[in-house]
Amino acid sequence: xxxxxxxxxxxxxxxxxxxxxxxxxxxxxxxxxxxxxxxxxxxxxxxxxxxxxxxxxxxxxxxxxxxxxxxxxxxxxxxxxxxxxxxxxxxxxxxxxxxxxxxxxxxxxxxxxxxxxxxxxxxxxxxxxxxxxxxxxxxxxxxxxxxxxxxxxxxxxxxxxxxxxxxxxxxxxxxxxxxxxxxxxxxxxxxxxxxxxxxxxxxxxxxxxxxxxxxxxxxxxxxxxxxxxxxxxxxxxxxxxxxxxxxxxxxxxxxxxxxxxxxxxxxxxxxxxxxxxxxxxxxxxxxxxxxxxxxxxxxxxxxxxxxxxxxxxxxxxxxxxxxxxxxxxxxxxxxxxxxxxxxxxxxxxxxxxxxxxxxxxxxxxxxxxxxxxxxxxxxxxxxxxxxxxxxxxxxxxxxxxxxxxxxxxxxxxxxxxxxxxxxxxxxxxxxxxxxxxxxxxxxxxxxxxxxxxxxxxxxxxxxxxxxxxxxxxxxxxxxxxxxxxxxxxxxxxxxxxxxxxxxxxxxxxxxxxxxxxxxxxxxxxxxxxxxxxxxxxxxxxxxxxxxxxxxx
Numbered sequence: 001x002x003x004x005x006x007x008x009x010x011x012x013x014x015x016x017x018x019x020x021x022x023x024x025x026x027x028x029x030x031x032x033x034x035x036x037x038x039x040x041x042x043x044x045x046x047x048x049x050x051x052x053x054x055x056x057x058x059x060x061x062x063x064x065x066x067x068x069x070x071x072x073x074x075x076x077x078x079x080x081x082x083x084x085x086x087x088x089x090x091x092x093x094x095x096x097x098x099x100x101x102x103x104x105x106x107x108x109x110x111x112x113x114x115x116x117x118x119x120x121x122x123x124x125x126x127x128x129x130x131x132x133x134x135x136x137x138x139x140x141x142x143x144x145x146x147x148x149x150x151x152x153x154x155x156x157x158x159x160x161x162x163x164x165x166x167x168x169x170x171x172x173x174x175x176x177x178x179x180x181x182x183x184x185x186x187x188x189x190x191x192x193x194x195x196x197x198x199x200x201x202x203x204x205x206x207x208x209x210x211x212x213x214x215x216x217x218x219x220x221x222x223x224x225x226x227x228x229x230x231x232x233x234x235x236x237x238x239x240x241x242x243x244x245x246x247x248x249x250x251x252x253x254x255x256x257x258x259x260x261x262x263x264x265x266x267x268x269x270x271x272x273x274x275x276x277x278x279x280x281x282x283x284x285x286x287x288x289x290x291x292x293x294x295x296x297x298x299x300x301x302x303x304x305x306x307x308x309x310x311x312x313x314x315x316x317x318x319x320x321x322x323x324x325x326x327x328x329x330x331x332x333x334x335x336x337x338x339x340x341x342x343x344x345x346x347x348x349x350x351x352x353x354x355x356x357x358x359x360x361x362x363x364x365x366x367x368x369x370x371x372x373x374x375x376x377x378x379x380x381x382x383x384x385x386x387x388x389x390x391x392x393x394x395x396x397x398x399x400x401x402x403x404x405x406x407x408x409x410x411x412x413x414x415x416x417x418x419x420x421x422x423x424x425x426x427x428x429x430x431x432x433x434x435x436x437x438x439x440x441x442x443x444x445x446x447x448x449x450x451x452x453x454x455x456x457x458x459x460x461x462x463x464x465x466x467x468x469x470x471x472x473x474x475x476x477x478x479x480x481x482x483x484x485x486x487x488x489x490x491x492x493x494x495x496x497x498x499x500x501x502x503x504x505x506x507x508x509x510x511x512x513x514x515x516x517x518x519x520x521x522x523x524x525x526x527x528x529x530x531x532x533x534x535x536x537x538x539x540x541x542x543x544x545x546x547x548x549x550x551x552x
Contacts, residue, residue, distance in 0.1 A: 106495025
């Protein structure tokens with residue numbers, strides 16, 4: 001309560017005091033060091049000390065596991081197969097392919113820009129931390145607070161979305177076997193989503209230390225599953241002509257303009273490339289984060305981009321009549337295409353089970369990234385009840401180093417933000433529960449995920465671009481865009497702004513209430529509520545990360 005009564009200046013002074021207390025502590029090599037027991041390097045020590053943060057989480061991730069983490073969360077080739085229908089309706093095969101090529105270019109610029117910031121400041125806070133450090137001083141605190149809320153909103157609303165895809169696959173298999181099955185009612189869909197959310201949270205809590213190994217294993221499944229789909233579709237499907245695939249365009253949404261229709265259809269590939277910042281939110285659990293993380297983010301996106309484009313082109317060659325596939329009894333084009341290609345229900349089930357497994361791991365990954373983002377923001381007092389959300393089981397005070405070492409050796413704890421994971425579950429279940437009454441309400445909130453993440457990317461990259469424009473020095477980094485930084489930032493911002501605008505478009509130009517994209521209304525409401533809360537009370541206790549920075 002004392003913290004709530006402090007002025008903004010006092011909060012800032014307290015932030016500097018915390019930074020000094022942390023930086024005064026000397027990390028040494030050997031048995032008496034915090035970092036080696038948590039799996040870090042001296043570069044990690046330097047980064048955490050500069051950031052004014054304690055090393056609370058265990059650094060179990062390495063290059064392969066964090067690359068797998070990012071690749072599986074994005075699930076580009078899997079997502080392309082699962083959400084292809086929207087792009088096919090708005091653009092056709094030619095439209096969705098060429099738009100995907102453009103999205104890959106824009107996504108690479110976006111990821112490269114984020115990777116450079118992650119190398120400057122490898123922190124679980126991600127975007128809101130970068131905004132706090134790189135934004136003009138006059139807006140650092142309120143803008144970073146808003147972006148913290150946006151990033152948390154984007155990640156938490158993405159968790160039900162990931163679980164919804166898994167549930168849809170199971171329902172599709174049931175409908176393929178029995179077209180008349182009563183298995184797609186609102187309450188059944190809702191309970192399936194909740195089931196996968198609970199499973200994902202249970203894994204994150206009880207098998208947390210196995211998460212890096214699981215990401216590495218399922219990275220192999222991700223790669224081999226991709227080739228399995230290619231082989232089945234290439235060998236067993238009828239193929240369309242190259243002219244029909246690359247130059248057939250459609251405007252099923254009725255936009256009246258083919259170019260606009262293709263832009264609206266970019267939601268399909270865009271959805272498959274969001275979330276590269278997941279690696280940043282796990283950076284305090286990654287060894288040698290400032291070097292490993294940027295490379296992992298970029299290489300993961302390059303390979304995912306190749307996988308996604310190849311599987312999309314393959315799908316367009318092999319799907320047969322587009323109208324029959326889009327309007328099939330399962331409601332899921334890839335399920336229908338696999339069945340048409342193999343002629344076997346058993347073979348279709350085996351292939352779809354691979355997607356179900358990868359989709360489930362993607363939900364687990366989404367829960368992990370969401371909880372770290374929420375934990376980091378709570379650590380900087382960005383939420384009500386932040387002290388509860390930020391708690392980590394192994395979190396003794398720095399004031400007693402003997403006690404700290406004893407506790408780490410005898411009772412190391414889980415070294416994960418369990419409370420933050422539980423909060424993510426609670427919010428995700430509450431969002432999902434809306435589906436009991438209306439699928440429109442759930443879809444409206446889930447659709448916020450894209451817009452919220454996009455605005456966080458735009459703002460953080462925009463702050464760095466502004467510093468470059470003003471010729472202000474950037475932080476030292478081990479992964480740099482060099483002289484191409486300005487151009488890459490510009491391409492990324494152009495891509496992100498267009499994507500942000502398109503994310504609010506409805507499925508057709510004259511939608512009814514059920515088809516309307518209500519995300520823009522909810523997005524605006526969240527901004528109003530967040531900023532009202534900031535100026536009424538949150539500015540008294542929120543500590544912007546820049547206040548904790550210890551400059552070399």
